[in-house]
Amino acid sequence: MIEHADRKRSIQKVLLITLFLNISVSIAKIIYGGLTNSVAIYSDGFHSLFDGISNIGGLIAICIASHPPDKEHPYGHRKFETVFTIFIGVSMCLVALEVIRNAYEALIKLKQPEIDEKAFFILFITLMVNIFVVRYERKKGKELKSEFLIADSAHTKTDIYITIGVIISVIITKLGYPVVDPIGGLIVAIFIAKEAIKIIKESANVLADRTVIGEEKIASILKTCNGIKAYKDIRTRGTNGQIFVDLKIFVTPSISVSEAHDIAEKVEKIIKDEFPDVIDVMVHIEPFKKKN
Structure with missing residues (x-):
């Protein structure tokens, strides 16, 4: 950078x-x-x-x-x-x-x-x-x-x-x-x-914060990340050289805060590695609940 x-x-x-x-x-x-x-x-x-x-x-x-x-x-x-x-x-x-x-x-x-x-x-x-x-x-x-x-x-x-x-x-x-x-x-x-x-x-x-990186591109990366049960609300904005990413990931409720934090950091790293123009990734962690 x-x-x-x-x-x-x-x-x-x-x-x-x-x-x-x-x-x-x-x-x-x-x-x-x-x-x-x-x-x-x-x-x-x-x-x-x-x-x-x-x-x-x-x-x-x-x-x-x-x-x-x-x-x-x-x-x-x-x-x-x-x-x-x-x-x-x-x-x-x-x-x-x-x-x-x-x-x-x-x-x-x-x-x-x-x-x-x-x-x-x-x-x-x-x-x-x-x-x-x-x-x-x-x-x-x-x-x-x-x-x-x-x-x-x-x-x-x-x-x-x-x-x-x-x-x-x-x-x-x-x-x-x-x-x-x-x-x-x-x-x-x-x-x-x-x-x-x-x-x-x-x-x-x-x-107007138009989408910069297609949602499907971010989703394809998340699918390879262990520990993530689901994801949603993937959003990107910014311009070349300064892209911001926001998303929600769902993890197993029983894991510790520390483990959830490690998963979030891993998500941030792989996204930045894949897209060098990304300077910030905001990962919101949610407990995964199975639908009846």
Whole structure:
């Protein structure tokens, strides 16, 4: 299990690296898109800018989430990371609305984009940067069991598809079809909104204590444990790297408290061994009564 301090430093390092790359990419797209009146490139730039903003939010979230459990937060502060993950999704929805507004204005005013060969160079470089960021952030997210990094990498992954779409729209625009540029901006907005809804939904499930490990998986382990006559009310909650398990086991009424305690400890050990992300197992012991 990765220590809190090490995990915090590792995630912060990832976020600082991706922050620098995302801000660099966004500035290039926004400046060029603004100078050439290209709604597609300009909107894609703001989408990339939000990647940087989410990195900043992530740095704040990790600082809070890494605090150890205390009297007011006995289960730790990990869910603050989930809260900031929802912030990413909500902000992405706002970005999608802004992109739609820009595309609509471009269609109404029929602004003619002034795109040259520099557009392809800028888009190609930013595409390579996005591919690197997605692979790097997702890999580190899995290693560090950070739902924020995984969600952020999923968000950045949309940049790859969007940038490819923008490149196609730029080519078509250069061929003499300027209306394709704002349409490309609308497509960008759809991708942003779709990914935002997915992130919000997944994070909301974590906050609502959705089951993390299937009941049947825990049950299959309990069946191998000697001394347990029956079990029920198996519940799990939490997120990657911090899962809590609650369950009831029924034991022979005649055994001593010490023996029942040993069985409970054995249950806790085998569950943690099987599922490394489990950090706490609450075992309730009940006397087993045969049904007449």
